[in-house]
Amino acid sequence: MMSYGYKPSLSEGAIKCPIFQTSTFVFKNALEGKRFFEVAYGLREKETDEETGLIYSRLNNPDLEILENRLCLWDNAEDCAFFESGMSAISTAMMEFMSPGDLLLYSKPLYGGTDHFINHFLKKLNIESVGFMAGESKEQIIKRVEKTGKGNRLAMIHIETPGNPTNAVIDIELCAAIKEYFSTAEKSAVLSVDNTYMGPLWQHPLRHGADLVLYSATKYIGGHSDVIAGACLGSKELITRIKGLRTFLGNMAGPWTGWLLMRSLETLKVRMDQQAENAKHVAEFLNLHPLVEHVYYLGNISMNGSPEDKEIIQRQFHSYGAMIAFDIKGGERESFQFLDNLKLIKLAVSLGGTESLAEHPHTMTHADVDPKDKAAMNITEKLVRLSIGVENHQDIIQDIGQALDRVTTNSDELHSARKLVPVG
Ligand SMILES: Cc1ncc(COP(=O)(O)O)c(C=O)c1O
Numbered sequence: 001m002m003s004y005g006y007k008p009s010l011s012e013g014a015i016k017c018p019i020f021q022t023s024t025f026v027f028k029n030a031l032e033g034k035r036f037f038e039v040a041y042g043l044r045e046k047e048t049d050e051e052t053g054l055i056y057s058r059l060n061n062p063d064l065e066i067l068e069n070r071l072c073l074w075d076n077a078e079d080c081a082f083f084e085s086g087m088s089a090i091s092t093a094m095m096e097f098m099s100p101g102d103l104l105l106y107s108k109p110l111y112g113g114t115d116h117f118i119n120h121f122l123k124k125l126n127i128e129s130v131g132f133m134a135g136e137s138k139e140q141i142i143k144r145v146e147k148t149g150k151g152n153r154l155a156m157i158h159i160e161t162p163g164n165p166t167n168a169v170i171d172i173e174l175c176a177a178i179k180e181y182f183s184t185a186e187k188s189a190v191l192s193v194d195n196t197y198m199g200p201l202w203q204h205p206l207r208h209g210a211d212l213v214l215y216s217a218t219k220y221i222g223g224h225s226d227v228i229a230g231a232c233l234g235s236k237e238l239i240t241r242i243k244g245l246r247t248f249l250g251n252m253a254g255p256w257t258g259w260l261l262m263r264s265l266e267t268l269k270v271r272m273d274q275q276a277e278n279a280k281h282v283a284e285f286l287n288l289h290p291l292v293e294h295v296y297y298l299g300n301i302s303m304n305g306s307p308e309d310k311e312i313i314q315r316q317f318h319s320y321g322a323m324i325a326f327d328i329k330g331g332e333r334e335s336f337q338f339l340d341n342l343k344l345i346k347l348a349v350s351l352g353g354t355e356s357l358a359e360h361p362h363t364m365t366h367a368d369v370d371p372k373d374k375a376a377m378n379i380t381e382k383l384v385r386l387s388i389g390v391e392n393h394q395d396i397i398q399d400i401g402q403a404l405d406r407v408t409t410n411s412d413e414l415h416s417a418r419k420l421v422p423v424g
Contacts, residue, residue: 063258086216176209
C-alpha cells in the first residue's frame, strides 16, 4: 500500500509523491485533450492500458488518485472517491442514488450531522425516510418500510455500525437481506455503511453485502486531528456515478488533503492497533469505577450483550475499536464536571485522532437529534463519549480517574468507594 500507484520516475525520482498543487494540466496536444475529455464525459470507453488523463483538479489530481487507489486496497474495493469532508461523501452518495419521491431506510443512532441531513435537507427534496433501532428483527424493519406505503420506492439503506455514540451494532447482512426483499428485476436499493467508527482496519462492509462504504476520513484515516476529509468506496459502476456528481458539486478533496492523507495511511495500522489496545485498558478501568453506571464498549457488548449482538460482533468486527461512551452517575452537571476537569484528554468533538478526546453527545454532536429518539438511544445528559488516542494508557486512565474524583455527588458512599479504585 505504501508505494502503490506512485511512479518516482514521473516526479524527478522523488521517493514520496509530491503535492501537485495545480488547478489544471497541460495537454501534449489538442488530440490528447480531446481524448481525455471523451473518457471523462463517458463519450467512449477507456481502451485497454489507456491511463485516465489528467485534465483539471476538480476532476482528478495525482495526489487524489493515488490516495483513492491506496484506500481501495484496505477495503478491497474496485474504486474510491475522496471528498473534502465526511458529510460531503455522505450527502453526495445520498443525492446520487435518491430522487424526489424515494424512500430512505436508516439505522439509529447515526452521527448527528447525517441525521440532520436526512431529517431536514432530504425532506425538502421530498425524500422520505424511516429509521429503525439497533436490535430490531428483519421482519420488524420490513414492517416499518411497508407501513410507509413506499416499499416500491426504497432507494437507499444507510447504516452506521457501530453507531455513534453508543456503539450500537447493526447487522450488515440482515440489511442486505432487507434490500433483496424490496428489490425487483428493474431496481434495487443501494446499501451504504458509514464505517467511520471502525476505520478501514476493523470492519469490511463490502464483504458483508454492502454496496458502498463511507468514511469521515477526518477520523482514523487522517488520524491527527488536522484535516477534514471523506471517502466513499464500492464498485467501479457506483463510484463512477458518485465521481460524476462530485465533479459538478465540486466537493472533491484537494491535493494538499490528498498528500496529508497518504502520509496518514502509512501509520493507519500502528495507530489504530495502539488505540484499540489503550481502549481495552480504559474500559476495564471504567467498568470498575463506582461513579460509572454503564459502559458502552464493544468489548462489553461481546461479553454481556444479547446473543444476536455477540454474534454480529464476532462476524463483522476484527476489534472492539477505540470508542467508548459511558453513563456517569448523575446527569448534565456531573458530566460537565468530569469534562471540565480533564487535563490530558481534550474536551473536543471528533474522534480517531492520536490524542484522546471527550465530549457530551446530548448537548454537542447529537444536540439536534429528536429528543424522543435521543432518549430511546440512551443519548442522555449522563452520557460522555471518549475517543481513545495513542498516549500511554496509564496517563489516559490517570486523567479520567482524577477528573472523576473531582465530580461532586451527594453520596458519601460513592466518595468513599471511589478511593478504592486503582488508577493507572
Ligand atoms: C460516524 C460519522 N460519520 C460522518 C461524520 C461526518 O464527517 P466530517 O466531519 O468529516 O464531515 C462524522 C463526524 O463526526 C462521524 O462521526
